Amino acid sequence: MTVPLALSQTTINFTYLVAAVLLIVGMRRLSSPPTARSGNVIAAIGMTIAVVFTFLDPDIDSYWLIVVGMVIGAAIGIASARLVKMTAMPQMVALFNGVGGGAAALVAAAEFHRQAPLPGHLAGDGIGAMLFSALIGSISFAGSLVAFGKLQELLPGRPIVFRGQQVVNGALFAALLLFGALAGSLEAGVWIVLLLAGALVFGVMLVLPIGGADMPVVISLLNAFTGLAAASTGFVLDNTALIIGGTLVGASGTLLTVLMGRAMNRSLANVLFGAFGAVPAGGTAVAASSDGKSYREVTAEDAAVMLAYAKRVVIVPGYGLAVAQAQHAVRELADLLEKRGVDVKYAIHPVAGRMPGHMNVLLAEANVPYPQLFDMEDINPEFPRTDVALVIGANDVTNPAARSVPESPIYGMPILNVDEAANVVVLKRSMSPGFAGIDNDLYYEPKTAMLFGDAKSSVEKLVAGVKAA
Amino acid sequence: MTLLNSITVFVLAVFIGFEIISKVPAMLHTPLMSGTNAIHGIVLVGAMLVAGSADSTLEQVLAFIAVVFATVNVVGGFLVTDRMLEMFKRR
Numbered sequence: 001m002t003v004p005l006a007l008s009q010t011t012i013n014f015t016y017l018v019a020a021v022l023l024i025v026g027m028r029r030l031s032s033p034p035t036a037r038s039g040n041v042i043a044a045i046g047m048t049i050a051v052v053f054t055f056l057d058p059d060i061d062s063y064w065l066i067v068v069g070m071v072i073g074a075a076i077g078i079a080s081a082r083l084v085k086m087t088a089m090p091q092m093v094a095l096f097n098g099v100g101g102g103a104a105a106l107v108a109a110a111e112f113h114r115q116a117p118l119p120g121h122l123a124g125d126g127i128g129a130m131l132f133s134a135l136i137g138s139i140s141f142a143g144s145l146v147a148f149g150k151l152q153e154l155l156p157g158r159p160i161v162f163r164g165q166q167v168v169n170g171a172l173f174a175a176l177l178l179f180g181a182l183a184g185s186l187e188a189g190v191w192i193v194l195l196l197a198g199a200l201v202f203g204v205m206l207v208l209p210i211g212g213a214d215m216p217v218v219i220s221l222l223n224a225f226t227g228l229a230a231a232s233t234g235f236v237l238d239n240t241a242l243i244i245g246g247t248l249v250g251a252s253g254t255l256l257t258v259l260m261g262r263a264m265n266r267s268l269a270n271v272l273f274g275a276f277g278a279v280p281a282g283g284t285a286v287a288a289s290s291d292g293k294s295y296r297e298v299t300a301e302d303a304a305v306m307l308a309y310a311k312r313v314v315i316v317p318g319y320g321l322a323v324a325q326a327q328h329a330v331r332e333l334a335d336l337l338e339k340r341g342v343d344v345k346y347a348i349h350p351v352a353g354r355m356p357g358h359m360n361v362l363l364a365e366a367n368v369p370y371p372q373l374f375d376m377e378d379i380n381p382e383f384p385r386t387d388v389a390l391v392i393g394a395n396d397v398t399n400p401a402a403r404s405v406p407e408s409p410i411y412g413m414p415i416l417n418v419d420e421a422a423n424v425v426v427l428k429r430s431m432s433p434g435f436a437g438i439d440n441d442l443y444y445e446p447k448t449a450m451l452f453g454d455a456k457s458s459v460e461k462l463v464a465g466v467k468a469a
Numbered sequence: 470m471t472l473l474n475s476i477t478v479f480v481l482a483v484f485i486g487f488e489i490i491s492k493v494p495a496m497l498h499t500p501l502m503s504g505t506n507a508i509h510g511i512v513l514v515g516a517m518l519v520a521g522s523a524d525s526t527l528e529q530v531l532a533f534i535a536v537v538f539a540t541v542n543v544v545g546g547f548l549v550t551d552r553m554l555e556m557f558k559r560r
Contacts, residue, residue: 023508024485030504030550031493037554040504044547047511051543054514060521065533069520070513073540080541081548092549093503100509100542106535107515110528114519216499223506230512231482235475237515243475244482245511251486252505256498263495350495360496361553375495 006058015053016241022046023245027252050241086362087322090355091151094144094219097226101140104229105196108134111236112183112192129235131180134192135199137229140222142203147219150212157212165209166273172202206272211409213396214271216355217260221268224253263350266413295431298449300458303425304465306449307333310387310423312343314379316416317363319353320393320428324455327366330392333459334368336466346372347379347389347416349397380417389421391442393428393455399440410438424448427458500553507546513539 023046029039055063077096084092108130115126149155176198183191210218227249234242261268307313315334321327334344346368352359363373374382383389391398398418401408418424419442426448442448451458493501516539520532 023511024489027489027501027505027508030501031489031497033494033497036497036500036504037551040500040507040547040550040554043504043508047508047513047543047547050511050514051517054517057518057521059518062521062523065520065523065529066517066536069516069533069536070540073537074544076537077541077544077546078548081545081552084549086552089499089503089549089553092545093499093506096503096542096545096549097506097509099538100506100512100546103510103516103535103539103542104512106531106538107512107519110519110523110531110535113528113531114524216502220498220502223502223509226512227505227509230509230515231479233512233515235472235479237518238475239514239518240475240478242511242515243478245508245514247479247482248486248489249505249509251483252490253486253502255487255490256493256502256505259490259493260498263498348496350498355499355502357496357499361499 007053007056009058012053012057013240015049016239016244019046019050019053019241020244022049023248027248047245050245054241086365087319087325088152089361090216090219090358091148093355094148094151094215094222097219097223098141098144098148101137101144101222101226101229103137104133104226104233105135105137105141105199107233108137108229108236109192109196111233113189116187116189126236127184129232131184131192131195133229133232133236134196135176135180136225136232138196138199139203139206140225140229142200143207143222143225144203144219146204146207147215147222150207151215159211160208165205169202169205172198172205176202209273210271213351213410214266216351217257217266217268217271220253220257220260221272224250224257227251227253260351263414293444295443296446296449298425298451300451300461301465301468303449303451304462305469306388306423306425307337307342307390307462308340308466308469310337310342312345312382312386313337313388313390314345314347314382314386314418314421316347316349316389316391316394316398316418317352317359318349318392318394318397319358320395320455322353322358322362322393324393324457326392326456326459327362327368329456329459329463331363331366331368333463333466334372336463340466344372345374345379345382347376347418348373349376349394349416352394352397376414376416383417383420386421388423388425389418391418391424391426391428392459395428395440396438398442399438400442401438401440408438418442419445419447422447425451427451427453427455429454500550503546503550503553507543507550510539510543510546513543515539 026043029035179195231246402413516535523529
């Protein structure tokens with residue numbers, strides 16, 4: 001194909017400015033609930049403008065690769081975005097992030113190959129940025145795939161650690177810097193191949209020791225990485241759209257990562273390196289503590305009667321609710337209780353589920369009235385006045401060990417003080433520990449009653465029980 | 470464009486990125502992460518430029534995969550974000 005119409009670089013740069021403004025306005029609107037959806041659309045329009053006008057760039061003299069690639073990519077993107085279940089959103093975001101990082105690394109590699117034959121060409125401003133995007137893009141790609149594997153439960157969610165891991169990782173990182181330096185100075189392809197391959201291994205090693213419950217923070221961090229990798233390809237290609245788009249994500253993603261960590265009362269360093277050394281001791285201590293304790297089981301009918309005759313009920317949703325798709329049944333239960341004059345509130349822990357905001361999304365889907373949703377800070381003072389706390393598939397965010405057991409991996413994480421309610425009913429599949437792999441002492445409290453089974457069928461039984469009560 | 474110009478744009482974009490996110494309610498963390506995830510799909514522009522001017526087969530292969538990857542990132546990212554935000558609409 002030949003170029004039907006090419007615009008000047010100045011004109012294209014102007015359209016990139018328009019695109020950048022739309023991306024910024026879009027992100028601004030994304031950060032406020034009423035405008036979020038339109039913000040996403042505006043950002044998408046900005047992206048479309050940048051892509052469409054890139055077709056008219058005078059440097060492009062062949063279209064078929066681009067068109068075929070985009071058609072395939074769009075088909076995959078549309079299909080996976082449509083088909084993915086709401087519960088699997090976090091790992092989908094991880095995958096999309098990974099391929100973005102991979103794309104940045106590949107762009108850097110292709111550009112290296114193009115420029116390398118010209119002696120001294122690589123030594124210019126671009127080489128540092130090129131190697132940086134190859135490095136960071138590959139780390140993000142491999143790390144995101146591991147995060148996906150953990151969330152999809154293809155890999156164990158527990159931290160994977162081994163003796164000397166930090167030494168290995170340190171040596172690996174030093175090797176990466178060496179490969180980068182050699183690739184930049186010798187301008188030979190073998191070094192960038194080693195850099196890319198080593199970065200893939202490093203990405204895997206970075207995420208393996210991190211527990212599944214921390215994956216949202218890791219995905220957010222890798223999201224920022226991919227943004228920076230994209231921005232540095234902008235330095236390589238002298239392209240403002242790439243620099244602005246990538247940097248916006250790099251900066252906002254870094255801050256978002258810190259905010260998420262803060263919501264869990266964890267520093268980023270603690271998330272990334274917290275598993276090292278701590279796991280063997282903590283793991284056995286926690287496992288031992290669960291020996292010889294007994295818990296109380298309750299029938300759905302009895303639990304329903306407790307709920308029906310309570311004054312104040314607080315529903316605490318967690319990942320189990322998401323997995324069982326129980327949100328509609330929960331809303332039906334809440335409506336029934338309200339009709340009987342029971343005051344029903346929902347307690348939303350910022351990191352309940354697999355991602356911050358996961359529960360808000362699910363409950364919104366079931367049209368739960370917004371004023372019934374309470375953040376952790378607002379609901380915690382209510383628990384002592386609550387008759388029944390109904391915990392639906394939430395575990396780690398209710399674990400009192402976070403307040404009282406310094407050895408616990410989740411010690412210091414703010415939790416919902418469910419144990420302060422007069423009665424606790426826990427809907428759970430079995431006594432198996434939560435995603436973080438920690439036993440929950442709440443279940444052995446005398447005031448706690450366990451109702452085993454799939455969250456949706458349990459809630460449906462409660463609905464039937466309340467109707468009969 | 471000179472390197473200094475690029476750096477200027479970069480530094481300003483860092484400030485804007487920080488500024489935008491500074492006050493975000495926790496319930497929007499996930500959609501926002503997903504939305505910004507789609508935005509770094511802008512690397513598609515880079516993949517297009519490299520694919521459209523690739524000289525050798527190796528470059529073509531690398532750039533082609535980059536175009537596919539980046540398109541998945543952009544298209545999938547925006548659609549998934551929209552699906553999440555759709556659930557907030559009756560507010």
